[in-house]
Amino acid sequence: MKKKNLLIAAAGIAAIYCGGIFFFHNHFLPNTYIAGTNIGLSSSASAEKTLGIQSSASELEIDGDKTTDVLYGTDIDLRYDDNGLLGSILAEQKTYTWPLSFVQKQMYEASVTYNEEKLNENMSQMDCLTSKELTPSEDARIEYTGGTYSVVEEKYGDVPDKDKLKAEIIEAIKSGSKQMTIDCYIKPSITSSSPEITEAMAKINSILNETITLTSPYTSYTLTKDDITSCIKYEDGTVEIDEDGVYLLASSIADTFNTVGKEKEVTTVGCGTFTISGGIYGYEVDIDKEAEQLAADILAGKDTERNPVYSQEETYDFNGGLGNTYIDVSIDEQKVWLVYAGEEILETDCVTGLPTEGRHTPTGIYWIEWKTTDYQMTTFNAYVNFWMPIDSTTGVGLHDASWRSRFGGSIYQSDGSHGCINLPYSAAQTIYNYAFGTMPVVVH
Incomplete structure (x- = not known):
């Protein structure tokens, strides 16, 4: 009797198993999910109807750090698009393992269609993108404050990347999620360790x-x-x-x-130590x-x-720039000294400019800019044998003055030059022979 009962039970189980195999040839195995919807034990037609109803009536909660938005399927014309998925699942499911499906889930993403323009419009109004409470991320930067440069650390905000957020929403819709947490906040592009x-x-x-x-x-x-x-x-x-x-x-x-x-303070052979400015x-x-x-x-x-x-630059770096080679012109004494390498080469009388506005000889330290012989002074229609300008801007220089028979004394006070230092021929010749460009000339 016991053996008979076992045979009957085995036959019953076999019948149920075989019936299941037959049944699941055109029905989905238990725990078959598409976009989060359980279509197990449903026929293809029934599953398609269920998925269509579920997709149009779906809603997705979108949670941000400070905001919560809800996107409804009807807002974006969400529709389930079979696209051969149901038939493919039925064809590929292993019906002979149907008992195991009661403890094993099979998950599939849905193929859906939606209105792109409406999705973009809905997103443009979402709090997670428009709330005034949102804080943008800030890059690390270097600032100068309090007399020093320092690094201001980056700040992480809660403004999502719109394109990435859209991709996350679409993925959540396809997977049938009812809720999603935003995970695409725009991060600082530069950090303190960048x-x-x-x-x-x-x-x-x-x-x-x-x-x-x-x-x-x-x-x-x-x-x-x-x-x-x-x-x-x-x-x-x-x-x-x-x-x-x-x-x-x-x-x-x-x-x-x-x-x-x-x-500057200078010391000359002819006049000792004195201070001089100008030139x-x-x-x-x-x-x-x-x-x-x-x-x-x-x-x-x-x-x-x-x-x-x-x-x-100054020609010499001592004695106020005069060094020990220079020309010294004293207006008060109407004298010129030529000093070369510390040795007095020449002392001569001279005639400087008439001490009136526009004709006086300017004081200060100058230098021989250049020199030439047989020079025609066009401004005054005068010819000189030796010409040594010391200031081209004013036209002042040292030269011989063949039209004069006397030099020195007080001549300059009534018959002075137009600013130049007039010299006897022989003195001008000697100075010319020693003179060189940048040779200092002190006039005082």
Whole structure:
């Protein structure tokens, strides 16, 4: 009897199993899901109807950090599009394993259609993209505050990337999700550890820690950190020269190192020690070229000691620039001394300019600009044998004056020149022979 019962039970189980195989030839296995909808045990037609109803009536909750939006299937004309999926699942499902499907899920994404324009329109009104409470991400940056450069850390915001959000929404719809959490916030493109920041800060620190010293025979100046800071700027991830700042610094350096026209103490063989100002002789900084050199020195980030970039320099770096080779012109004494390598070569009488406006001989330190013989002074229709200009802007120079028979004394007060230093022929010849371009000439 017991054996008979076992046979009956086995036959029943076999019948059920075989019936299941037959049934699942045109019905979906249990736990078959499309887009989150269970179509198990349904026929193809029934499943298609169910999916159509579910898709049109679906809703998706979209959760952000500060916002919650709901997208309804009807808002975007969401429709299930079989596209052969149901038939493919039926054809491929293993009917002989149907008992296992009660404990195993088969998940499929749905093929759906939707109105792209309506989806875009709905997204444009979502709080997760439009709320005033949203905070954009901020890149890390370098700022100059309180006399120093420092890194301002990046900030992570809660504004989604619209294109990525759209892709996430479409994926959620296809998978049949009822809820999704936004995971596509726009991140800072530059962080405090980005090369743009770390390399720039390393460059800035290198620049600010360098020592740049300018020297001349009269003074020296070491750039301060404030000087250097005023010459640099950080833009678009790079350390650059602030052209306005470096030009202002070069101008300040020129004020410090220029000696043209400034008061100097000199000592001459003929007149001893005295102070003198004026003239065109001396150091003069070329501001444009000095600015270029400063920019290069600063960006180099290393210690530098050099002279300023001059447009003109003094011939000698001692005795106020006169050195020990010069021409000394005394207006009061109406004398000229020629000194070469510390030795007095010549002392001679002269006639300087008439002491009136427009004809007086200007005082200061000048230099022989050039020299020539047999020169026609067109302004005064006068011919000279030896011409040595000391200031082309005023036309003043040293020359012989064959039209004069006497020199020195007080002649200049009533019959002075138009500003030039008139010399006897032999004296002019001697001075001419010793004179060279940039030879200092002090007039006092």
